[in-house]
Amino acid sequence: MTDDPYALSGPQSHDFWAKSIARRITERDLDDPIVIKGGISPSGVPHLGNMNEIARGYFVAEALRDRNRTVRQVFTADDRDPLRRLPRTLADLDGNTVGLGDVDAGALGRNLGKPYTAIPDPFGCCDSYGAHFSALIERSADRLEIPVETVSNTELYESGAFEDVTRYLLEHREQARDVLANYQNTVGDDYVPFRPICGDCGHVTETNSVRSVDLDAGTVTYVCTDVEAGDRTIEGCSHEGVATLREGKLPWRFEWPAQWHVLGVDFEPFGKDHAEGSWPSGVDISRNVLSDVPPVPMTYEWFTLDGRPFSSSDGHVVTVGEVVEFLEPEVLRYFFTKDPSRARDFSVERIDQLVNEFDEFERTYFEEVGSDRRTTREASVAYPAVVDAVSEQPIRLPYTFAAVLGMTDDADLREAMARREGHIPAEASERSIEAALERVEYARQWAERTDNAYNYRLEADLPSVAFDSDTEEALDELASVVEREADGETIQSAIFETARDHGLSPGELFTAGYRLFFGTEQGPKLGPFLAELDRAFVVRRLRREA
Protein backbone atom coordinates (compact mmCIF):
# COMPACT_ATOMS: atom_id res chain seq x y z
CA MET A 1 0.00 0.00 0.00
CA THR A 2 2.97 2.29 0.54
CA ASP A 3 3.80 1.40 -3.06
CA ASP A 4 1.20 3.87 -4.30
CA PRO A 5 3.26 6.17 -6.49
CA TYR A 6 0.81 9.05 -6.05
CA ALA A 7 2.15 9.62 -2.59
CA LEU A 8 0.99 13.22 -2.50
CA SER A 9 -2.63 12.78 -3.49
CA GLY A 10 -5.06 12.61 -0.63
CA PRO A 11 -4.44 13.31 3.04
CA GLN A 12 -0.97 14.45 3.98
CA SER A 13 0.65 14.47 7.37
CA HIS A 14 2.37 17.84 6.98
CA ASP A 15 1.95 21.22 5.35
CA PHE A 16 5.10 20.82 3.28
CA TRP A 17 5.05 17.83 0.96
CA ALA A 18 8.71 16.96 1.58
CA LYS A 19 7.99 16.54 5.27
CA SER A 20 5.10 14.20 4.54
CA ILE A 21 7.39 12.10 2.37
CA ALA A 22 10.13 12.16 4.99
CA ARG A 23 7.68 10.82 7.50
CA ARG A 24 6.73 7.95 5.22
CA ILE A 25 10.39 7.10 4.87
CA THR A 26 11.16 7.17 8.58
CA GLU A 27 8.12 5.01 9.27
CA ARG A 28 10.08 2.24 7.59
CA ASP A 29 12.57 2.05 10.41
CA LEU A 30 15.62 2.21 8.15
CA ASP A 31 19.27 2.38 9.08
CA ASP A 32 21.34 5.44 8.27
CA PRO A 33 22.33 6.58 5.81
CA ILE A 34 19.04 6.88 4.05
CA VAL A 35 19.61 6.71 0.31
CA ILE A 36 17.71 9.01 -2.02
CA LYS A 37 18.11 8.52 -5.72
CA GLY A 38 17.15 10.15 -8.98
CA GLY A 39 18.19 9.22 -12.47
CA ILE A 40 18.76 11.03 -15.70
CA SER A 41 19.78 9.68 -19.06
CA PRO A 42 22.61 11.88 -20.35
CA SER A 43 21.14 11.89 -23.82
CA GLY A 44 21.41 15.59 -24.46
CA VAL A 45 21.05 19.02 -22.92
CA PRO A 46 19.59 18.65 -19.42
CA HIS A 47 16.69 21.04 -19.04
CA LEU A 48 14.82 22.43 -16.08
CA GLY A 49 12.31 19.56 -16.05
CA ASN A 50 15.11 17.02 -15.71
CA MET A 51 16.18 18.72 -12.50
CA ASN A 52 13.09 17.39 -10.75
CA GLU A 53 15.10 14.19 -10.38
CA ILE A 54 17.56 16.01 -8.17
CA ALA A 55 15.68 18.96 -6.68
CA ARG A 56 12.68 17.01 -5.42
CA GLY A 57 14.92 14.52 -3.68
CA TYR A 58 16.90 17.37 -2.16
CA PHE A 59 13.95 18.75 -0.22
CA VAL A 60 13.13 15.31 1.11
CA ALA A 61 16.78 14.88 2.09
CA GLU A 62 16.67 18.18 3.96
CA ALA A 63 13.47 17.18 5.74
CA LEU A 64 15.17 13.98 6.85
CA ARG A 65 18.25 15.86 8.01
CA ASP A 66 15.90 18.01 10.09
CA ARG A 67 15.04 14.76 11.82
CA ASN A 68 18.73 14.21 12.44
CA ARG A 69 19.00 11.47 9.87
CA THR A 70 22.04 10.96 7.69
CA VAL A 71 21.18 11.10 4.03
CA ARG A 72 23.06 10.14 0.92
CA GLN A 73 21.61 11.72 -2.21
CA VAL A 74 22.75 10.13 -5.43
CA PHE A 75 21.69 10.37 -9.00
CA THR A 76 22.45 7.73 -11.52
CA ALA A 77 23.67 8.87 -14.89
CA ASP A 78 21.91 6.24 -16.95
CA ASP A 79 24.77 6.34 -19.36
CA ARG A 80 24.83 2.77 -20.58
CA ASP A 81 21.63 3.43 -22.48
CA PRO A 82 22.16 3.39 -26.22
CA LEU A 83 21.96 6.54 -28.30
CA ARG A 84 18.75 6.03 -30.21
CA ARG A 85 18.48 9.23 -32.20
CA LEU A 86 20.47 12.37 -32.71
CA PRO A 87 19.42 15.35 -30.63
CA ARG A 88 18.82 18.50 -32.64
CA THR A 89 20.67 20.68 -30.19
CA LEU A 90 23.70 20.04 -28.00
CA ALA A 91 25.53 22.17 -25.50
CA ASP A 92 29.15 22.72 -24.61
CA LEU A 93 30.30 22.44 -21.01
CA ASP A 94 29.41 26.07 -20.36
CA GLY A 95 25.86 25.36 -21.39
CA ASN A 96 26.00 27.25 -24.67
CA THR A 97 23.71 25.43 -27.05
CA VAL A 98 24.81 24.57 -30.54
CA GLY A 99 23.00 22.91 -33.41
CA LEU A 100 23.75 19.40 -34.55
CA GLY A 101 25.29 20.92 -37.66
CA ASP A 102 27.98 22.59 -35.58
CA VAL A 103 29.46 19.26 -34.52
CA ASP A 104 30.46 16.22 -36.51
CA ALA A 105 26.94 14.88 -36.93
CA GLY A 106 28.13 12.14 -39.24
CA ALA A 107 30.41 10.73 -36.60
CA LEU A 108 27.58 10.81 -34.09
CA GLY A 109 25.23 9.12 -36.53
CA ARG A 110 27.62 6.24 -36.99
CA ASN A 111 27.43 5.66 -33.24
CA LEU A 112 23.69 5.16 -33.01
CA GLY A 113 22.93 2.08 -30.95
CA LYS A 114 26.05 2.30 -28.79
CA PRO A 115 26.03 3.20 -25.08
CA TYR A 116 26.51 6.90 -24.42
CA THR A 117 29.75 6.13 -22.65
CA ALA A 118 31.09 4.32 -25.73
CA ILE A 119 30.59 7.32 -28.00
CA PRO A 120 33.29 9.97 -28.39
CA ASP A 121 32.42 13.38 -26.99
CA PRO A 122 31.43 15.53 -29.99
CA PHE A 123 33.03 18.48 -28.21
CA GLY A 124 36.22 16.55 -27.53
CA CYS A 125 36.44 17.75 -23.95
CA CYS A 126 35.20 14.71 -22.01
CA ASP A 127 35.87 11.00 -22.10
CA SER A 128 32.63 10.27 -23.91
CA TYR A 129 29.27 11.61 -25.04
CA GLY A 130 27.78 10.28 -21.81
CA ALA A 131 30.48 11.84 -19.66
CA HIS A 132 29.94 15.17 -21.38
CA PHE A 133 26.24 15.37 -20.69
CA SER A 134 26.61 13.86 -17.23
CA ALA A 135 28.99 16.71 -16.50
CA LEU A 136 26.32 19.15 -17.64
CA ILE A 137 23.82 17.56 -15.26
CA GLU A 138 26.30 17.86 -12.41
CA ARG A 139 26.92 21.45 -13.32
CA SER A 140 23.19 22.13 -13.20
CA ALA A 141 23.04 20.62 -9.72
CA ASP A 142 26.00 22.76 -8.69
CA ARG A 143 24.27 25.89 -9.91
CA LEU A 144 21.23 24.93 -7.86
CA GLU A 145 23.70 24.40 -5.03
CA ILE A 146 22.41 20.92 -4.39
CA PRO A 147 25.07 18.43 -3.35
CA VAL A 148 24.61 15.09 -5.09
CA GLU A 149 26.78 12.11 -5.69
CA THR A 150 26.90 11.01 -9.30
CA VAL A 151 26.86 7.30 -10.01
CA SER A 152 27.66 6.17 -13.53
CA ASN A 153 25.57 3.23 -14.59
CA THR A 154 28.28 2.09 -16.96
CA GLU A 155 30.68 2.16 -14.06
CA LEU A 156 28.31 -0.05 -12.03
CA TYR A 157 28.37 -2.62 -14.85
CA GLU A 158 32.08 -2.45 -15.56
CA SER A 159 33.14 -2.57 -11.93
CA GLY A 160 31.04 -5.65 -11.35
CA ALA A 161 28.67 -3.94 -8.92
CA PHE A 162 25.77 -5.15 -11.04
CA GLU A 163 27.21 -8.61 -11.64
CA ASP A 164 25.53 -10.47 -8.79
CA VAL A 165 22.08 -9.12 -9.49
CA THR A 166 22.56 -9.73 -13.20
CA ARG A 167 23.56 -13.30 -12.48
CA TYR A 168 20.57 -13.74 -10.21
CA LEU A 169 18.17 -12.43 -12.84
CA LEU A 170 19.66 -14.70 -15.50
CA GLU A 171 19.45 -17.66 -13.16
CA HIS A 172 15.79 -16.85 -12.55
CA ARG A 173 15.13 -15.62 -16.05
CA GLU A 174 11.96 -17.63 -16.49
CA GLN A 175 10.44 -16.13 -13.36
CA ALA A 176 11.64 -12.70 -14.41
CA ARG A 177 10.05 -13.14 -17.80
CA ASP A 178 6.77 -14.34 -16.28
CA VAL A 179 6.55 -11.37 -13.92
CA LEU A 180 7.32 -8.84 -16.61
CA ALA A 181 4.86 -10.47 -19.00
CA ASN A 182 2.11 -9.26 -16.67
CA TYR A 183 3.07 -5.72 -17.60
CA GLN A 184 4.34 -5.94 -21.14
CA ASN A 185 2.44 -7.76 -23.86
CA THR A 186 5.43 -8.27 -26.06
CA VAL A 187 7.48 -10.36 -23.66
CA GLY A 188 7.94 -13.62 -25.57
CA ASP A 189 9.53 -16.98 -24.87
CA ASP A 190 12.86 -15.76 -26.19
CA TYR A 191 12.98 -12.86 -23.75
CA VAL A 192 16.13 -12.77 -21.64
CA PRO A 193 16.62 -9.95 -19.10
CA PHE A 194 20.06 -9.08 -20.42
CA ARG A 195 21.18 -7.15 -23.46
CA PRO A 196 24.77 -7.96 -24.38
CA ILE A 197 26.85 -5.30 -26.09
CA CYS A 198 28.04 -6.62 -29.42
CA GLY A 199 31.77 -7.25 -29.36
CA ASP A 200 32.00 -6.39 -33.02
CA CYS A 201 29.84 -3.32 -33.71
CA GLY A 202 29.41 -2.11 -30.13
CA HIS A 203 25.62 -1.93 -30.26
CA VAL A 204 23.44 -2.75 -27.28
CA THR A 205 21.52 -5.74 -28.56
CA GLU A 206 17.89 -6.57 -27.93
CA THR A 207 16.30 -8.73 -25.25
CA ASN A 208 16.02 -11.62 -27.72
CA SER A 209 19.66 -11.74 -28.75
CA VAL A 210 20.91 -14.15 -26.08
CA ARG A 211 21.25 -17.70 -27.34
CA SER A 212 22.71 -19.45 -24.30
CA VAL A 213 23.63 -18.69 -20.73
CA ASP A 214 26.59 -20.15 -18.86
CA LEU A 215 26.37 -18.96 -15.28
CA ASP A 216 29.42 -20.92 -14.13
CA ALA A 217 31.56 -19.17 -16.69
CA GLY A 218 29.64 -15.94 -16.21
CA THR A 219 28.98 -15.51 -19.92
CA VAL A 220 26.25 -15.52 -22.50
CA THR A 221 26.34 -16.14 -26.21
CA TYR A 222 24.38 -13.84 -28.48
CA VAL A 223 23.61 -12.85 -32.02
CA CYS A 224 23.78 -9.13 -32.77
CA THR A 225 20.25 -8.11 -33.65
CA ASP A 226 18.46 -5.11 -35.08
CA VAL A 227 17.17 -2.63 -32.53
CA GLU A 228 13.94 -0.71 -32.90
CA ALA A 229 14.32 2.97 -32.12
CA GLY A 230 11.05 4.75 -32.49
CA ASP A 231 10.01 4.54 -36.12
CA ARG A 232 13.46 3.54 -37.25
CA THR A 233 15.62 0.47 -37.02
CA ILE A 234 19.23 0.49 -35.97
CA GLU A 235 20.68 -2.45 -37.81
CA GLY A 236 22.67 -5.09 -36.03
CA CYS A 237 25.70 -6.77 -37.58
CA SER A 238 24.64 -10.40 -37.03
CA HIS A 239 27.89 -11.05 -35.24
CA GLU A 240 27.78 -14.11 -33.02
CA GLY A 241 29.80 -13.66 -29.88
CA VAL A 242 30.31 -14.24 -26.20
CA ALA A 243 29.80 -11.54 -23.59
CA THR A 244 30.49 -11.50 -19.87
CA LEU A 245 27.84 -10.28 -17.46
CA ARG A 246 29.68 -6.98 -17.31
CA GLU A 247 29.49 -6.51 -21.06
CA GLY A 248 25.88 -5.64 -21.51
CA LYS A 249 23.01 -4.03 -19.72
CA LEU A 250 19.78 -4.99 -18.06
CA PRO A 251 16.57 -3.88 -19.75
CA TRP A 252 15.21 -0.79 -18.02
CA ARG A 253 12.34 -2.62 -16.35
CA PHE A 254 14.95 -4.73 -14.54
CA GLU A 255 17.72 -2.20 -14.39
CA TRP A 256 15.71 0.14 -12.22
CA PRO A 257 14.97 -2.44 -9.47
CA ALA A 258 18.57 -3.59 -9.80
CA GLN A 259 19.74 -0.04 -9.05
CA TRP A 260 17.56 0.01 -5.96
CA HIS A 261 19.09 -3.29 -4.93
CA VAL A 262 22.70 -2.36 -5.51
CA LEU A 263 22.51 1.17 -4.13
CA GLY A 264 20.09 0.40 -1.32
CA VAL A 265 17.66 3.06 -2.46
CA ASP A 266 15.07 4.13 0.12
CA PHE A 267 13.32 6.93 -1.74
CA GLU A 268 13.02 7.90 -5.36
CA PRO A 269 10.96 10.59 -7.08
CA PHE A 270 10.02 9.99 -10.71
CA GLY A 271 8.04 11.57 -13.51
CA LYS A 272 4.44 10.70 -14.18
CA ASP A 273 5.50 8.63 -17.19
CA HIS A 274 6.86 5.99 -14.84
CA ALA A 275 3.87 5.88 -12.54
CA GLU A 276 1.72 3.46 -14.54
CA GLY A 277 4.51 1.71 -16.41
CA SER A 278 7.88 0.85 -15.03
CA TRP A 279 7.01 1.60 -11.39
CA PRO A 280 4.39 -1.13 -10.89
CA SER A 281 6.50 -3.69 -12.71
CA GLY A 282 9.55 -2.51 -10.81
CA VAL A 283 7.79 -3.03 -7.50
CA ASP A 284 6.75 -6.52 -8.51
CA ILE A 285 10.25 -7.42 -9.67
CA SER A 286 11.82 -5.90 -6.59
CA ARG A 287 9.57 -7.70 -4.14
CA ASN A 288 8.91 -10.98 -5.88
CA VAL A 289 12.00 -11.63 -7.95
CA LEU A 290 14.75 -9.92 -5.97
CA SER A 291 13.06 -10.24 -2.54
CA ASP A 292 13.77 -6.56 -1.83
CA VAL A 293 11.67 -3.74 -0.49
CA PRO A 294 11.25 -1.10 -3.21
CA PRO A 295 11.87 2.53 -2.27
CA VAL A 296 9.21 4.95 -1.12
CA PRO A 297 7.95 6.39 -4.39
CA MET A 298 6.78 9.84 -5.39
CA THR A 299 5.34 10.77 -8.75
CA TYR A 300 5.85 14.32 -9.93
CA GLU A 301 3.97 16.07 -12.68
CA TRP A 302 5.92 17.57 -15.54
CA PHE A 303 6.73 21.20 -16.06
CA THR A 304 5.77 23.11 -19.11
CA LEU A 305 7.82 25.98 -20.48
CA ASP A 306 5.85 29.08 -21.42
CA GLY A 307 2.76 26.91 -21.74
CA ARG A 308 4.21 24.16 -23.92
CA PRO A 309 5.90 20.88 -23.01
CA PHE A 310 9.67 20.87 -22.82
CA SER A 311 11.01 19.48 -26.06
CA SER A 312 14.69 18.86 -26.51
CA SER A 313 14.25 17.97 -30.14
CA ASP A 314 12.38 21.20 -30.91
CA GLY A 315 14.80 23.25 -28.89
CA HIS A 316 11.96 24.32 -26.58
CA VAL A 317 14.04 24.07 -23.44
CA VAL A 318 15.55 26.23 -20.77
CA THR A 319 18.50 25.09 -18.70
CA VAL A 320 19.41 25.78 -15.11
CA GLY A 321 22.43 27.67 -16.37
CA GLU A 322 20.22 30.01 -18.35
CA VAL A 323 17.71 30.51 -15.55
CA VAL A 324 20.31 31.44 -12.95
CA GLU A 325 21.41 34.25 -15.21
CA PHE A 326 18.21 36.09 -14.40
CA LEU A 327 17.31 35.05 -10.92
CA GLU A 328 18.96 34.02 -7.69
CA PRO A 329 19.53 30.28 -7.18
CA GLU A 330 17.30 30.35 -4.11
CA VAL A 331 14.40 31.59 -6.22
CA LEU A 332 14.83 28.68 -8.57
CA ARG A 333 15.02 26.27 -5.67
CA TYR A 334 11.84 27.81 -4.33
CA PHE A 335 10.16 26.81 -7.61
CA PHE A 336 10.88 23.19 -6.73
CA THR A 337 9.21 23.48 -3.32
CA LYS A 338 5.81 23.70 -4.99
CA ASP A 339 3.49 20.72 -4.83
CA PRO A 340 4.94 18.09 -7.19
CA SER A 341 1.55 16.51 -7.85
CA ARG A 342 0.47 19.48 -9.93
CA ALA A 343 1.69 20.33 -13.39
CA ARG A 344 3.56 23.64 -13.37
CA ASP A 345 4.37 26.20 -15.95
CA PHE A 346 7.74 27.89 -15.93
CA SER A 347 7.46 31.16 -17.76
CA VAL A 348 10.57 33.05 -18.75
CA GLU A 349 8.46 36.00 -19.85
CA ARG A 350 6.83 36.21 -16.45
CA ILE A 351 9.79 35.36 -14.31
CA ASP A 352 9.02 38.49 -12.29
CA GLN A 353 5.95 36.72 -10.95
CA LEU A 354 8.02 33.85 -9.62
CA VAL A 355 10.44 36.25 -7.98
CA ASN A 356 7.56 38.14 -6.40
CA GLU A 357 6.23 34.87 -5.04
CA PHE A 358 9.60 34.04 -3.60
CA ASP A 359 9.88 37.46 -1.94
CA GLU A 360 6.46 36.94 -0.38
CA PHE A 361 7.53 33.47 0.74
CA GLU A 362 10.61 34.95 2.36
CA ARG A 363 8.62 37.71 4.05
CA THR A 364 6.24 35.08 5.37
CA TYR A 365 9.16 33.25 6.92
CA PHE A 366 10.66 36.28 8.62
CA GLU A 367 7.58 38.30 9.47
CA GLU A 368 4.94 35.58 9.79
CA VAL A 369 2.34 37.99 8.50
CA GLY A 370 0.07 38.40 5.54
CA SER A 371 -0.61 34.73 5.00
CA ASP A 372 -2.69 32.02 6.55
CA ARG A 373 -1.37 29.68 9.16
CA ARG A 374 -0.75 26.85 6.77
CA THR A 375 1.37 28.99 4.46
CA THR A 376 3.31 30.28 7.42
CA ARG A 377 4.02 26.78 8.65
CA GLU A 378 5.05 25.70 5.17
CA ALA A 379 7.43 28.64 4.84
CA SER A 380 8.93 27.96 8.26
CA VAL A 381 9.93 24.48 7.11
CA ALA A 382 10.72 25.06 3.45
CA TYR A 383 12.56 28.37 3.57
CA PRO A 384 15.66 27.14 5.42
CA ALA A 385 16.06 24.45 2.75
CA VAL A 386 15.76 27.01 -0.02
CA VAL A 387 18.49 29.41 1.13
CA ASP A 388 22.12 28.59 1.83
CA ALA A 389 21.86 29.65 5.41
CA VAL A 390 19.22 31.57 7.26
CA SER A 391 20.67 34.83 8.44
CA GLU A 392 19.00 38.21 8.79
CA GLN A 393 16.22 39.09 6.40
CA PRO A 394 17.77 40.25 3.12
CA ILE A 395 16.74 43.47 1.41
CA ARG A 396 14.87 42.55 -1.75
CA LEU A 397 14.28 45.05 -4.51
CA PRO A 398 11.04 44.39 -6.37
CA TYR A 399 12.16 42.53 -9.47
CA THR A 400 10.68 44.83 -12.09
CA PHE A 401 12.04 47.83 -10.20
CA ALA A 402 15.43 46.18 -10.35
CA ALA A 403 14.89 45.92 -14.10
CA VAL A 404 14.32 49.67 -14.23
CA LEU A 405 17.56 50.20 -12.33
CA GLY A 406 19.21 48.02 -14.92
CA MET A 407 18.65 50.77 -17.44
CA THR A 408 21.70 52.50 -16.04
CA ASP A 409 25.18 51.12 -15.44
CA ASP A 410 25.89 53.74 -12.81
CA ALA A 411 26.08 51.87 -9.52
CA ASP A 412 25.69 55.00 -7.40
CA LEU A 413 22.66 56.07 -9.38
CA ARG A 414 21.10 52.65 -8.94
CA GLU A 415 21.50 52.89 -5.22
CA ALA A 416 20.25 56.47 -5.10
CA MET A 417 17.11 55.55 -7.07
CA ALA A 418 16.44 52.56 -4.85
CA ARG A 419 16.81 54.70 -1.75
CA ARG A 420 14.55 57.40 -3.11
CA GLU A 421 11.85 54.83 -3.72
CA GLY A 422 12.22 53.55 -0.20
CA HIS A 423 13.50 50.10 -1.13
CA ILE A 424 16.65 50.51 0.94
CA PRO A 425 16.28 51.37 4.62
CA ALA A 426 18.39 54.29 5.79
CA GLU A 427 20.27 52.18 8.32
CA ALA A 428 21.06 49.33 5.89
CA SER A 429 24.63 48.09 5.94
CA GLU A 430 26.86 48.51 2.93
CA ARG A 431 27.09 44.78 2.60
CA SER A 432 23.33 44.26 2.57
CA ILE A 433 22.88 47.04 0.01
CA GLU A 434 25.46 45.46 -2.23
CA ALA A 435 23.64 42.16 -1.94
CA ALA A 436 20.30 43.79 -2.74
CA LEU A 437 21.68 45.49 -5.83
CA GLU A 438 22.88 42.17 -7.21
CA ARG A 439 19.33 41.59 -8.33
CA VAL A 440 19.70 44.44 -10.79
CA GLU A 441 22.08 42.39 -12.92
CA TYR A 442 19.67 39.45 -12.90
CA ALA A 443 16.75 41.62 -13.93
CA ARG A 444 18.90 43.28 -16.58
CA GLN A 445 19.70 39.89 -18.11
CA TRP A 446 16.02 39.06 -18.10
CA ALA A 447 15.07 42.31 -19.79
CA GLU A 448 17.65 41.71 -22.50
CA ARG A 449 16.80 38.08 -22.99
CA THR A 450 13.07 38.68 -23.34
CA ASP A 451 13.51 42.10 -24.92
CA ASN A 452 10.60 43.31 -22.87
CA ALA A 453 9.34 46.68 -21.63
CA TYR A 454 12.40 47.09 -19.41
CA ASN A 455 14.98 46.59 -22.09
CA TYR A 456 16.21 50.15 -22.29
CA ARG A 457 19.60 51.62 -21.53
CA LEU A 458 20.23 55.08 -20.25
CA GLU A 459 22.73 56.71 -22.60
CA ALA A 460 25.79 57.72 -20.59
CA ASP A 461 26.86 60.22 -23.22
CA LEU A 462 24.82 62.57 -25.34
CA PRO A 463 23.59 60.70 -28.42
CA SER A 464 24.04 62.47 -31.70
CA VAL A 465 20.59 63.80 -32.31
CA ALA A 466 19.20 66.80 -34.13
CA PHE A 467 15.88 68.46 -33.35
CA ASP A 468 13.93 71.28 -34.97
CA SER A 469 13.81 74.61 -33.22
CA ASP A 470 10.36 74.04 -31.68
CA THR A 471 11.54 70.83 -30.09
CA GLU A 472 14.75 72.42 -28.90
CA GLU A 473 12.86 75.22 -27.23
CA ALA A 474 10.46 72.76 -25.64
CA LEU A 475 13.38 70.73 -24.28
CA ASP A 476 14.97 73.87 -22.86
CA GLU A 477 11.75 74.78 -21.13
CA LEU A 478 11.45 71.26 -19.77
CA ALA A 479 14.98 71.62 -18.43
CA SER A 480 13.88 74.66 -16.47
CA VAL A 481 11.01 72.70 -14.96
CA VAL A 482 13.33 69.94 -13.87
CA GLU A 483 15.73 72.50 -12.47
CA ARG A 484 12.99 73.76 -10.16
CA GLU A 485 13.04 70.46 -8.22
CA ALA A 486 9.89 69.16 -9.87
CA ASP A 487 8.61 65.72 -8.86
CA GLY A 488 7.84 62.93 -11.30
CA GLU A 489 4.19 63.74 -11.87
CA THR A 490 4.99 67.41 -12.39
CA ILE A 491 7.59 66.59 -15.02
CA GLN A 492 5.19 64.20 -16.69
CA SER A 493 2.52 66.92 -16.87
CA ALA A 494 5.08 69.44 -18.03
CA ILE A 495 5.94 67.29 -21.01
CA PHE A 496 2.37 67.46 -22.22
CA GLU A 497 2.01 71.17 -21.54
CA THR A 498 5.35 72.16 -22.96
CA ALA A 499 4.69 70.20 -26.12
CA ARG A 500 1.45 72.00 -26.78
CA ASP A 501 2.95 75.38 -25.94
CA HIS A 502 5.48 74.82 -28.71
CA GLY A 503 3.13 73.42 -31.29
CA LEU A 504 4.21 69.81 -30.81
CA SER A 505 2.16 66.75 -30.06
CA PRO A 506 3.03 65.19 -26.70
CA GLY A 507 4.15 62.10 -28.55
CA GLU A 508 6.77 64.06 -30.46
CA LEU A 509 8.24 65.49 -27.29
CA PHE A 510 8.20 62.09 -25.57
CA THR A 511 10.07 60.65 -28.53
CA ALA A 512 12.63 63.43 -28.34
CA GLY A 513 13.11 62.65 -24.65
CA TYR A 514 13.55 58.94 -25.28
CA ARG A 515 16.08 59.71 -28.01
CA LEU A 516 18.06 61.90 -25.66
CA PHE A 517 18.09 59.54 -22.72
CA PHE A 518 17.76 56.07 -24.24
CA GLY A 519 18.53 56.44 -27.92
CA THR A 520 15.16 54.82 -28.65
CA GLU A 521 11.69 55.89 -29.73
CA GLN A 522 10.08 54.58 -26.57
CA GLY A 523 10.96 53.89 -22.99
CA PRO A 524 9.76 53.83 -19.42
CA LYS A 525 7.29 56.35 -18.07
CA LEU A 526 9.43 59.42 -18.58
CA GLY A 527 8.47 61.94 -15.90
CA PRO A 528 8.95 59.76 -12.84
CA PHE A 529 12.05 58.20 -14.35
CA LEU A 530 13.75 61.56 -14.92
CA ALA A 531 12.79 62.61 -11.40
CA GLU A 532 14.86 59.71 -10.08
CA LEU A 533 17.99 60.75 -11.91
CA ASP A 534 20.58 63.28 -10.91
CA ARG A 535 19.02 66.70 -11.37
CA ALA A 536 22.00 68.42 -12.92
CA PHE A 537 22.53 65.56 -15.33
CA VAL A 538 18.94 65.64 -16.54
CA VAL A 539 19.07 69.38 -17.05
CA ARG A 540 22.32 69.20 -19.03
CA ARG A 541 20.97 66.38 -21.17
CA LEU A 542 17.71 68.17 -21.91
CA ARG A 543 19.81 71.17 -22.99
CA ARG A 544 21.84 68.82 -25.20
CA GLU A 545 25.01 69.84 -23.34
CA ALA A 546 26.18 66.43 -22.14
Added chain:
RNA sequence: GGGCUGGUAGCUCAGUUAGGCAGAGCGACGGACUCUUAAUCCGUCGGUCGGGGGUUCAAAUCCCUCCCAGCCCGCCA
Protein backbone atom coordinates in the same frame (compact mmCIF):
# COMPACT_ATOMS: atom_id res chain seq x y z
C1' G B 1 -10.69 1.06 -25.86
C1' G B 2 -8.81 0.32 -20.42
C1' G B 3 -6.15 2.42 -16.13
C1' C B 4 -4.03 6.69 -13.65
C1' U B 5 -3.33 11.99 -12.56
C1' G B 6 -5.08 16.76 -13.08
C1' G B 7 -9.11 20.89 -14.27
C1' U B 8 -10.20 27.19 -9.03
C1' A B 9 -10.36 34.94 -11.98
C1' G B 10 -7.60 36.95 -18.57
C1' C B 11 -2.47 34.57 -16.70
C1' U B 12 0.40 31.99 -12.70
C1' C B 13 -1.25 29.63 -8.59
C1' A B 14 -3.06 29.04 -2.92
C1' G B 15 -7.25 26.80 -0.61
C1' U B 16 -9.34 20.00 -0.94
C1' U B 17 -5.76 16.27 4.63
C1' A B 18 -10.41 17.85 8.86
C1' G B 19 -17.28 20.30 4.52
C1' G B 20 -18.15 26.38 7.48
C1' C B 21 -18.14 33.86 3.85
C1' A B 22 -14.34 32.34 -3.15
C1' G B 23 -8.52 33.95 -2.09
C1' A B 24 -3.34 36.07 -3.56
C1' G B 25 0.04 37.97 -7.08
C1' C B 26 0.33 39.52 -11.98
C1' G B 27 -2.52 41.53 -16.05
C1' A B 28 -6.59 44.81 -17.42
C1' C B 29 -9.03 49.27 -16.15
C1' G B 30 -9.13 53.88 -13.24
C1' G B 31 -6.29 57.83 -10.37
C1' A B 32 -8.02 65.84 -9.73
C1' C B 33 -5.43 69.36 -12.92
C1' U B 34 -5.15 71.75 -20.82
C1' C B 35 -2.44 64.63 -19.71
C1' U B 36 -1.98 57.91 -25.06
C1' U B 37 3.97 56.57 -22.56
C1' A B 38 5.33 50.66 -19.61
C1' A B 39 9.00 51.55 -12.65
C1' U B 40 7.06 52.84 -7.73
C1' C B 41 2.18 54.28 -5.11
C1' C B 42 -3.43 54.22 -4.44
C1' G B 43 -8.03 52.17 -6.11
C1' U B 44 -11.63 49.29 -9.14
C1' C B 45 -13.25 45.39 -11.99
C1' G B 46 -12.70 40.37 -12.44
C1' G B 47 -15.63 33.50 -10.75
C1' U B 48 -21.05 28.22 -13.72
C1' C B 49 -14.28 26.41 -8.39
C1' G B 50 -14.62 21.86 -16.09
C1' G B 51 -20.51 20.33 -16.81
C1' G B 52 -24.63 17.77 -14.51
C1' G B 53 -26.75 15.07 -10.47
C1' G B 54 -26.61 13.44 -5.21
C1' U B 55 -25.53 13.60 0.37
C1' U B 56 -25.77 17.73 3.99
C1' C B 57 -28.30 23.01 7.99
C1' A B 58 -23.90 23.98 4.90
C1' A B 59 -19.88 21.31 -0.80
C1' A B 60 -14.18 24.04 -4.56
C1' U B 61 -13.78 20.12 -0.58
C1' C B 62 -17.60 13.95 0.20
C1' C B 63 -20.39 10.38 -3.50
C1' C B 64 -22.12 9.25 -8.72
C1' U B 65 -21.80 10.56 -13.79
C1' C B 66 -20.14 13.03 -18.07
C1' C B 67 -16.49 16.43 -20.65
C1' C B 68 -11.46 18.11 -21.47
C1' A B 69 -5.93 17.71 -21.00
C1' G B 70 -1.56 14.86 -19.89
C1' C B 71 0.64 10.07 -18.83
C1' C B 72 0.76 4.70 -19.04
C1' C B 73 -1.21 0.08 -21.15
C1' G B 74 4.24 -0.96 -28.04
C1' C B 75 9.75 0.14 -28.11
C1' C B 76 13.01 3.10 -25.09
C1' A B 77 14.13 5.50 -20.70
